[in-house]
Amino acid sequence: MQVIETLAEGLKREIKVVIPAKDMEARMNERLAEAKDKIRINGFRPGKVPVSHLKKMYGKSIMAELVNEIVRDQPTSILSERGEKSATQPDVKMTEDEAEADKILSAQADFEFTLSYEVIPPIEIQSTAGIKVTREVVEIADEEVNEQILKIAESARSYEEKNGEAADGDRVTMDYLGKVDGVPFDGGKDEDAQLVLGSNRFIPGFEEQLVGLKAGDEKVITVTFPTEYPAANLAGKEATFDITVKEVAAPGAVEINDDLASKLGIESADRLKEVVRGQIESQYSSVARQKVKRQILDQLDEVYQFETPGRLVDAEFDNIWRQINTDLAQSGKTFEDEDTTEEKAREEYRKLAERRVRLGLVLSEIGEKAGIQVSDEEMQRALYEQLRQFPGQEKEILDFFRKTPGASASLRAPLFEEKVVDHLLSEIDVTDKKVTKEELLADDEAEGSEKADEKKAAPKKKAAKAETAEGEEAAAPKKKAASKKKADDSAE
Known part of the structure; x- marks a missing residue:
C-alpha cells in the first residue's frame, strides 16, 4: 500500500x-x-x-x-x-x-x-501561574431566606370559595376565549383556568379587569399584547377575551410551620429553611462559577493563539447562526432592529465560533494532559437529567442516544469541560470577594470583557429556548418570562 x-x-x-x-x-x-x-x-x-x-x-x-x-x-x-x-x-x-x-x-x-x-494543530500547554480570577461570594441574609419561604407558602396556601366579588389576592377560576379582530387565535383558549389576581401572570391589563366579578359573571375584556411579546403574530396587537367566571375563592392564611414543610415533603420548618438556603446558595454559586469560568477563558484566549480547523469553525458558526435566525424569527425582529447588519453579525459570530473552537481544543488538551476522564456513572447521571427535563419523552430520548452516532458526545463534552475548569481552579490564583446579590447578578457586559461570548454587535444570543413559568403555551394571555439573558460561556 x-x-x-x-x-x-x-x-x-x-x-x-x-x-x-x-x-x-x-x-x-x-x-x-x-x-x-x-x-x-x-x-x-x-x-x-x-x-x-x-x-x-x-x-x-x-x-x-x-x-x-x-x-x-x-x-x-x-x-x-x-x-x-x-x-x-x-x-x-x-x-x-x-x-x-x-x-x-x-x-x-x-x-x-x-x-x-x-489536522488539529499541536498545542503546547502553558503555565497557569499567571492566571488570576476573582470569585464573587454573596452572604445570604436570613431575610432573603424567609422571603423565599414566604413565596413558597403563598404558592402552597389553600383557597376557600366565596360568594362575593373578586378582589386582589383572590383566585379566579374561569373559561376564556381570546380573539384578534374578532377571530380566535391559537393558544388563546382555556377552560377552568385559575389565576390569582395580582400575581401578574397574565399580560398587562388582564387581571385588573377581573376585579369585582362574581361566580357566573360573563365579561368581554380588551387588552393589548406587549410589543416584545414572544409570539410575533400577537405582539403589539389589541385583543379581546370572552370571560366566564366559574368560581371566586379567597386565600387562606399564610403560615410557615411544620405543616407547610410536611406538604412539601420536608420533615420540619427548620429543615425547610436549610433546604431553601441551600438552593439560594447553589443558585448564586452557579452564577459566580460562570463568571469565574469566563475570566479563565478570557485569559486562556489571550495566551493561546493558533490557526483553528476551518471545518470545526464552520460547524460551530452554523449552529450559532441557526439559533440567531430562529431567535429573530420568533421575536419578529431584524438585524437592523438590533442596530447591526447581517454582514456585521456574521463577522462577529464567526469570531465567536473561532474563539469557541480554539478554547475547546485548549481545554481538551489540558484535560488530556491532566488525565481527566468522564466516568460511566457521570454519563448516566447526565442522561438521567436529560430524561428528567422531558417527562413523557423518555423512550424517544433513549432511542436517540442509542441510535445516533456521536450523540453521547453532547453529554460528555460539557461534563469534561467542567472537570477541566475544576482542574484549572485547583492550580490558579483564586481570590474571593464579598459582593451583594445585586452586584453578583448584574449584567457583566459592563465589566468590559470584549471577548466574552455575550458582548458583540449583533442580536442578543439566547442561552436556550425561552423558558416560561407556565410552559410553552404560545399565545394564551399568560405573560411569558424573558429568555435567559446569559449564555454559558461554553468553549465546546
Missing part, C-alpha cells in the same frame, strides 16, 4: 492511498480460501469447490466488502502512523466511473482513494 501526501497547506491535508491490484487480489483469495469449506454449491462436495469457480461467483462481492473495510479502517491507521489527529471525520473520495470501479472489483486495476482532512 502506498500512502502519498498530495497536499499540506496550513492545517489542510490530502493523502492519496494506492493498493495494487495484485494485493487486492491476494486479499480476495485469502477470503475465498477461508470461505471454501463453508460454501455449499450444488454439484460440488463440501470443501471441493474450485477457487476459480468461487472467484467467478463471489469475487466481486468479496472485493466490494474489502473496499468498504479498507475505507472504514485505513484512515484511522494512516493518521495514527503519521502522528496526526483529524479535526473531523476525513472525507474519502473514490472513483465514480463505473467501468473503472468494475476493473477494481475484478482485480484488474489498482484501488485508489484520497483522504481530505484538517
